Amino acid sequence: MKEEVKVEVEDGGILQISGERSKEQEEKNDKWHRVERSSGKFVRRFRLPENAKVEQVKAAMENGVLTVTVPKEEVKKPEVKAIDISG
Template sequence: MQKRWNPFEMSNGAVALGPLMAKEFDQLFRDLSARQGSSRELVPPADIYETAEGITLQVDLPGHDPKAIEVKVEHDTLTLKSERKVERSDKDGARRLERSFGVYTRSFVLPRTVDASRVEARYENGVLTLTLPRREEARPRVVEVKVNS
């Protein structure tokens, strides 16, 4: 069984930093990343479904303003961009921020079978759903088998 890597563990198994010190370092890095705010880019998770009609893409963007979500199709690339801003003032006295804030961006290379001029986007309950229909000539068709008698 493989052992999980611990950056604070030395090759002989001894821990270089005590558990309390490791916890402090962990909190320090969390605080630094929270302070960066909108200056860092984040990649939202996505699910991709393919059917005979086309491709459906679902991207998690909870807490984003639907009016600020940008969907751009350029050549064979679909790019999503949105920003989730920190919703607090310095007077709030927040002690811990675990939610991610910043610019979310994700790009997908579209297959040639997708009709980029008919892409549709819908935002509901924090999920952006993109419908990417197939080109008519790329859709599967049934061919009738003729029998010679």
């Protein structure tokens, strides 16, 4: 099976994964020979969170598994200060 996959980040923080897969299966013996081919295109789109670092999105394919890594900006939490109320 052969797969071609493209990962893009579009304006507005949209992650698009598209590709095409094709499969060929062949069987033969002394009396006959059969080849079956199938193919198809696919597209998936996801809206990334606002704190995503879109310029640092990474994708890797290993053994037919696509892994997309989307780093996020750290959200700074407001500091909480203790107040002495013992008087």
